[in-house]
Amino acid sequence: xxxxxxxLGGRSYAVACEDGQEAHILGLGRAIDAKLATMNLAGQSEAxxxxxxxxxxxxxxxxxxxxxxxxxxxxxxxxxxxxxKLAGRLESCAVRLENGPATA
Numbered sequence: 861x862x863x864x865x866x867x868l869g870g871r872s873y874a875v876a877c878e879d880g881q882e883a884h885i886l887g888l889g890r891a892i893d894a895k896l897a898t899m900n901l902a903g904q905s906e907a908x909x910x911x912x913x914x915x916x917x918x919x920x921x922x923x924x925x926x927x928x929x930x931x932x933x934x935x936x937x938x939x940x941x942x943x944x945k946l947a948g949r950l951e952s953c954a955v956r957l958e959n960g961p962a963t964a
Contacts, residue, residue, distance in 0.1 A: 864889075869896040869909050888946055892917065914947035921947070 864882050866873045866889030877885045895913045904912070 866892075868893050868913075869901070869906075871906060892946070892950075910950050914950035918947040918951075 861876050862879050862882055864875055864877060864885050866875055866886070868889060873889075875885060875889075892910075892913055895917055896909060899909075899912060899916070901909045901912060
């Protein structure tokens with residue numbers, strides 16, 4: 861396992877990934893950060909900020925899958941699927957961050 865640091869919305873996140881996947885994960889992080897930069901999220905919590913970015917990216921992936929008008933990414937056909945999976949994970953993280961730590 862390897863670790864990379866993603867800078868998203870002015871915050872840093874350490875993310876574990878498989879060896880050899882570092883550049884790919886960093887590229888996904890840059891795509892998410894670029895999405896965040898286009899949104900006016902001043903005053904939003906970290907969780908909501910990431911949730912909105914994940915939802916927008918998931919919507920873009922959905923449009924691409926159903927043959928929408930958005931142009932495919934030059935990074936390759938698997939990027940949409942990877943972003944959709946990442947968006948789902950980010951959404952789960954955002955929900956957990958908003959709800960606080962689970963109690964046993």
